[in-house]
Amino acid sequence: MSIRVLQPGIQTTVQDLGRFGYQQYGVPVAGAMDPRSLKLANIILDNEPGEATLEITVTxxxxxxxxxxxxxxxGGDLGAVLDGRPVPRYEAVKVEAGQVLRFLGLRSGCRAYLAFAGGLDVPAVMGSRSTYMKAKIGGYEGRRLEAGDELRFRAPRPELAFAERRKLGIDFVPQKEYSLRVVWGPQDDHFTEAGRRTFCSEVYTVSAESDRMGCRLEGAVIEHQSGADIISDGIAMGAVQVPAAGLPIIMAADRQTTGGYPKIAAVISADFRYLGQLKGGDKVRFVPVTVEQAQNSRKLDEQYYRMIRAFLDRDRAMEYN
Amino acid sequence: MGDTALTVEFGDEISEAVSRAVRAYKIALERADLPGVVELVPTYRSLTVHYDPAVLSYHALRERLEALTDGLGDVELPPGRVLEIPVLYGGEAGPDLAFVAEHAGLSEEEVVRIHSSAEYLIYMLGFTPGFAYLGGMSERIAAPRLTQPRVRIPAGSVGIAGTQTGVYPIDSPGGWRLIGRTPMKMYDPHREPPILPEAGDYMKFYPVTQAEYDAILRDAEAGTCAVKTHAREEV
Structure with a gap:
């Protein structure tokens, strides 16, 4: 045993980058709501970028x-302290047996990612360690953590080379109003011209009923062309469904694999970093971009991950020269 | 859809013809084995292609998908598999069988005979892991949903909602009229494959007695129970 859960928090689950390959059988992907924060936490510790972490929500x-x-x-700042002393974010921090990590309260964002050098020892189910609570699979017994649970590190590295230099600047910065870039479609033609205009000009407020399945928004009603039902088709992370009531829902990590509401647009993958940090009361606005722009942003992200990995490994590279 | 998925549409109706087109396209795309394609999700009328934009650009993917459409006539569909699913009808396993019979003006035996005589096309899976959307149920045994959904329906329950029929793969809430239960595990995350039905397969139910149900359940729980299948004869 490596970690004893004294208090579980509202919702703490094991997540990696998700369970791919089983959507055609109706199995949702799950995985980190903010995949960028998960990857950065792992890269800081010289883990594989998709290693399983704890996704910690609000409390x-x-x-x-x-x-x-x-x-x-x-990810978000939840006020972490180790034996009472503030834990710096975005850097490798040594923990010793007997130390207690606590969180004093939410300061920014919604979710923090806690990675461990060498990862967590939980079984992969259908190729992933992500928890999907509805079907009780993955992670720690398919559920959120509870007091008394005991987790194990998989391959702990209590000696991490040049650990004191493995740090990055704070990457997640909260915004007064989050601009989420979207690509139109696939069913933008199910909405009126006015409806599409509403969608990309109004500011929406995140509802407190949002969860890992979807981020529900409140604000101006988006007008459908004729009816809000389509014959079900596939759903991707970030897809913006608009049911009959006209209020958008951004589909998130635990989304169903298929759905019968028209999707006016989809948030681009480079902006999931914000989608995963939205909480009740936050303001968002949608900014349409082309799919080329979206994919360029994504490529820049991938370049950034490679760059910071090289940067963090700089001392080791020197040593080998 | 965004920069990570693309949906190819084949029609705007639920029909076997559209479903066949989706299946043919999926098989052609699987054979093409494009680097960067993550997974394919067939539905009633479309195929969603999830891809990795860091490996495959939208335009490159679109070009490949359009090129595939041209060669579609050459794809020979393998004959559909028919999954044979044992069902204990009525009683505690199917508390709504009496309602469905009364609603249809038939005896319970006739409902069971009609329900277990057709081969149902699996159009798609969704809703929960392993939930198959089946087509082709006789309208004679159609029944409205419960006005108040049940909070917990046990895994394996076989139900009717309108002209749809299906099997609940995991314990879940639901409003379908339950007419029976199968001892087969439609979904088991620790088995390979975890999920029995696949889009394009057919499902045929056959009635079993309580004793047969118990025997199959024991085998299913021991993991020694393989689903019986046969190739579908084209009609």
Missing amino acids: GPQLEFTEANYIALT
Whole structure:
């Protein structure tokens, strides 16, 4: 055993980048709501970018370490303290057996990602360690953590080379109003011209009923052309469904694989970093871009991950020269 | 859809012809084995292609997909598999069988005979892991949903909603009229393959007795129970 859960927090689950390959059988992808923060936490610790982490929502857990290791904390600021001392975010932090990690309260964003050098020892189910709570699969017994649970590191590295230099600037910065870039379609033609204009000019407020399945928005009603039902088709992360009531729902990590509401547009993958950090009361606006722009942004992200990995490994590279 | 998925549409209706077109396209695309394609999700009328934009651009994918459309006539569809699914009808396993019979003006035996005589096309899976949307049920045994959905329906329950029929693969809430239960595990995350039905297959139910149900259930729980299938004869 490596970690004892003293208090679980509202919703703390094991997540990696998701369960791909089974959507045609109706199995949702799940995975991190903010995949960028998950990747950065892992890269800081020299893990594979998609290693399983803890996704911590709003109110953090109390975790007692029973084994030394390095950890990294990214994403929203939940006020983490280790034995009472603030834990710096976006850098490798040593934890010793007996130390307790707690979270004092939400300061920014909605979700923090807690990665462990060498990852977590939970079984992969259908190729992924992500928790999908509805079907009770993946992660820790298919559910959120509870007090008394005991987690194990998979391959802890209590000695991490040049650990004190493995740090990045704060990457997640909260915004007064989040601009989410979207690509139109596939069913933008199910809406009136006025409806499409509403969608990309109004500011929407995130509803408190949002969860890992979808981010519900409140604000101006988007007008359909004729009816809000389509014959079901596939749904991707970020797809913006508009049911009959006219209020958009951004489909998130635990989305169903197919659905029968028209999708006016879809948030681009480079902006999932914000989608995963939205909480009740946040303001969002949709900004249409072309699919080329979306894919360029995504390529820049991938370049950035490669660049920071090289940067963090700089000392080791020098040593080998 | 965004920069990570693309949906190819084949029609705007639920029909076997559209479903066949979706299946042919899926098979052609699987054979093409394009780098960067993550997975394919067939539905009643479309195929969603999830892809990795870091490997495959939208335009490159679109070009390949359009080129595939031209060669579609050459794709020979393999004959559909028919999954044979044992069902214990009525009683505790199917508390709504009496309602469905009364609603249809038939005896319970006739409802069972009609329900278990057709081969139902699996159009798609969705809703929950392993939930198959089946087509082709006789309108004679159609029945409205419950006005108040049940909070928990046990896995394996076989139900009717309108002219649809289906099997609940996991315990879930639901409003379908339950006419029976199968001991087969439609979904088991720790089995390979985890999910029995596949879009394009057919499902045929056959009635079993309580004793047969218990025996199959024991085998299913021990993991020694393989689903019986046969190739469908084209009609």
